[in-house]
Amino acid sequence: MPILTAPRIGIALNMRGCPNRCRHCYLGPAHPGRMTADDLRWVVAQVRAYRRPGATEPLWPEVQVASWVYEPDYASNYRHLYELENELSGLPSIRPTHELASIWRLGRDENYAPWLSDIGFRVCQMTFFGLEENTDWGYRRRGAFKDLLLATERLLAAGIRPRWQWFFTKRILPDLPQMLKLVEDLRLQERCEALGGTFKLFMHCHCPDGEGRRQLEALRPTLDDLQQAPEWLRHKDELQTEAQLLPQLLADEQPFKKSVTDLGSVLWLMVMPNWEVYPNEGELSAAFRLGNLKTDGLQKIVETFENDATPGLQALFHVPVSELARKHGQSENQQIYALDDLKYLWARRWAEERGNV
Numbered sequence: 075m076p077i078l079t080a081p082r083i084g085i086a087l088n089m090r091g092c093p094n095r096c097r098h099c100y101l102g103p104a105h106p107g108r109m110t111a112d113d114l115r116w117v118v119a120q121v122r123a124y125r126r127p128g129a130t131e132p133l134w135p136e137v138q139v140a141s142w143v144y145e146p147d148y149a150s151n152y153r154h155l156y157e158l159e160n161e162l163s164g165l166p167s168i169r170p171t172h173e174l175a176s177i178w179r180l181g182r183d184e185n186y187a188p189w190l191s192d193i194g195f196r197v198c199q200m201t202f203f204g205l206e207e208n209t210d211w212g213y214r215r216r217g218a219f220k221d222l223l224l225a226t227e228r229l230l231a232a233g234i235r236p237r238w239q240w241f242f243t244k245r246i247l248p249d250l251p252q253m254l255k256l257v258e259d260l261r262l263q264e265r266c267e268a269l270g271g272t273f274k275l276f277m278h279c280h281c282p283d284g285e286g287r288r289q290l291e292a293l294r295p296t297l298d299d300l301q302q303a304p305e306w307l308r309h310k311d312e313l314q315t316e317a318q319l320l321p322q323l324l325a326d327e328q329p330f331k332k333s334v335t336d337l338g339s340v341l342w343l344m345v346m347p348n349w350e351v352y353p354n355e356g357e358l359s360a361a362f363r364l365g366n367l368k369t370d371g372l373q374k375i376v377e378t379f380e381n382d383a384t385p386g387l388q389a390l391f392h393v394p395v396s397e398l399a400r401k402h403g404q405s406e407n408q409q410i411y412a413l414d415d416l417k418y419l420w421a422r423r424w425a426e427e428r429g430n431v
């Protein structure tokens with residue numbers, strides 16, 4: 075990966091964890107522990123003060139700050155943390171455009187949706203795996219589906235349009251007719267239009283990363299399953315079977331990722347309660363760990379990042395896709411993928427086999 079030159083970096087602390095254990099979560103299994111407001115101040119101070127050896131100016135004059143890595147606003151002092159993020163960053167908050175909020179809190183705290191509206195939310199994403207049984211199964215939390223329905227009402231009452239995403243697995247297929255009826259019964263299109271926008275509903279396959287790779291791959295649909303879904307609801311990207319995609323990927327001699335900008339417009343570092351640091355690229359597992367902020371320090375973490383010195387970054391930036399395909403491709407597999415998702419799946423398998431440095 076080329077050296078880091080962008081003036082802006084994002085820092086996200088896992089201060090409170092998540093109330094859910096979603097089966098699609100690309101971040102992987104939860105990292106235990108909590109962090110304090112003083113921890114957040116300390117980390118941001120480290121990042122602001124960081125200079126390359128011999129440099130007089132800080133590497134990152136602009137720092138975006140988040141007090142969450144998993145579901146935002148799960149902490150009971152979420153309002154204070156939001157203000158602290160803004161105070162430490164000084165940049166405009168990413169929250170309203172991010173469209174992510176705590177469904178758990180929306181189901182419990184009637185003052186939360188009005189607060190989201192006050193800070194600029196106009197749209198909020200909500201995830202379903204099917205009707206009640208399948209959605210609670212997907213979140214691995216009883217009551218998740220009921221929270222989603224209550225959250226939808228509270229968001230609309232606060233002037234925020236819900237955006238429903240449905241995960242396309244074999245489990246959702248029998249639920250689809252009733253889910254479409256639910257959308258109609260709730261008059262979501264009409265109520266969103268009354269708020270000046272449209273109701274967005276989309277269905278897509280999970281990214282085969284983190285928990286999605288472990289928990290949902292066996293339920294990934296085939297082309298036959300895809301035909302059972304209404305055409306307008308199908309994935310926007312072209313989906314093909316692994317068997318269909320394999321020949322072109324066996325001929326691709328380039329690595330999956332080529333530039334640091336392939337990791338997103340802003341690079342984020344995710345800090346766990348044990349001070350381990352990960353890039354915002356894939357699951358928070360040993361194969362992606364950049365180092366420990368307390369024991370290794372930021373200099374070592376930056377070196378590890380820039381030298382791709384983790385199996386996860388090696389798999390993304392150095393191993394040709396053709397090699398990943400030869401090692402992990404399954405020529406008989408009839409499950410469907412977007413092209414990049416198949417590359418992710420193979421890169422994760424390649425990295426996992428190598429553990430960590």
Ligand code: SF4
Binds near residue numbers: 094
């Ligand atoms: S997908 Fe979001 S809500 Fe679900 S476990 Fe992961 S961070 Fe939590």
